[in-house]
Amino acid sequence: MAAGHSILVDCGLFQGEEGGRQASGDLGFDASSAQCLIVTHCHIDHVGRIPELIAAGFKGPIYCTQATAILLPEVLEDALKLGVTRDRARIEQFLTQLDDQLVPLGYSESRRLLEFAPAEVILRFECAGHILGSAYALLEVPAAVLSPHAEGRERARILFSGDLGAPFTPLLPDPSVPPKVDVLVVESTYGNREHENRAARRDRLEAVVRKTLNNGGATLIPAFSIGRTQELLYELETLFQCLGTNKSGALARLPVILDSPMAAKFTSGYAHLKSLWDDEAKARLSEGRNPLNFDNLVIIDSHEQHMSLVNRLAQKHDSAIVIAASGMCTGGRMLNYLKALISEPSTDVVFVGYQAEGTVGRAIQRFGPAGGWVDLDGERHTVRAGVYTLGGYSAHADRKDLMAFCKAANPAYVRVVHGEPKVQRVFVRELKISLGCLGDAASDLPSD
DSSP: OBTTBEEEEOOOOOOGGGGGGGTTOOOSSOGGGEEEEEOSOOOHHHHTTHHHHHHTTOOSOEEEEHHHHHHHHHHHHHHHHHHTOOOHHHHHHHHHHHHHHEEEEOTTOEEEEEEETTEEEEEEEEEOOSSTTOEEEEEEEEGGGGTTTTTTOSEEEEEEOOSOOOTTOTTSOOOOOOOOOSEEEEEOTBTTOOOOOHHHHHHHHHHHHHHHHHHTSEEEEEOOTTTHHHHHHHHHHHHHHHHOOOTTSHHHHOOEEEOOHHHHHHHHHHHHTGGGSOHHHHHHHHTTOOTTSOTTEEEOOSHHHHHHHHHHHHHHOOOEEEEESOTTSSSSTHHHHHHHHTTOTTOEEEEOSOOOTTSHHHHHHHHGGGTOEEEETTEEEEOOSEEEEOGGGOSSOBHHHHHHHHHHHOOSEEEEESSOHHHHHHHHHHHHHHHOOEEEEGGGSOOO
């Protein structure tokens, strides 16, 4: 914004092959120059390094939506326990400081940030439809900040997309249509492909459920604790409502096991924030249904319960649907299920989210269907389980939806981020052709 004064948007952990980029502990930028932090949503790849940022001396305000302000402390507390410390006093000290710095804003609420020469900066959040509380950030800034893309004016607008959701996502409203901006910084996770439609994905989920019953085995669904897990529960409740009217039938007795304390905690948070649900989900509540807490749902809490269940499924081959973290199989309780069951032909592994290059999930996707093997905690396991990907469950907008968002924003310049380098480059080319704008892929630019 001016010499020595900058605004930071998100501060997350890399995953997969990019994880080595943060191994040195170096943030990669001068934390003292950041006057404030804008958080688009509370997924770990957008917020996971906030403790590191604060430890580096950042004391500025942290702007986010009201729902993110509720969920973020839980996310970071869990991240600290897993990767930094279990010292309760240190964790409480961090959470107290975080609470002091959080500045929650409502959707469409304009907030003056800091005064940079020659004029002020104004922030507004709009719904991104990715997870509960997710937003894209619209900044009104001095035009000189965006030179040469806003020549001849005093004020200009830049939009940071964060992660954009797909339309017709369970529980959440669709992303808000963006206003016209001068500069757009947009994610590109699925910038080169399109998802299945919602009806098709539900049909495929039903086929998986029926296969689970027929096989007498387990269906393992690695899922992210925030967003994907709640969508899956919503769709499974729909499925049981439609197909499980006979209470004595096998389908009615098929357990859906949520084995993730963090996911259970955020599912409760989603229920608490039901005022932010979309109209369809609210209608279900009015009918007396609870899409996040139905008869088939079993929640596993303790590690002892978890290991007991893993052993039971391995020995007795009971039919069950198991939802557990991590979503990319890089850790968490899902690894124990995979180690016990991935070599069983009666097992199915179903991916409902993006698997980054270099993760266990990507390896299973790539080598599993061909009967290959995967390394789990240093031990080789042959993949005899069925491996499926339900692309329609992605929480990210696909190529078509991203393009529609960009066209509505109609920027003079686009910076494409948050996607594999080859996808970024493909999407940049398409944007230049479709919009006639200037553009760059972040992966092709110098790291500094």
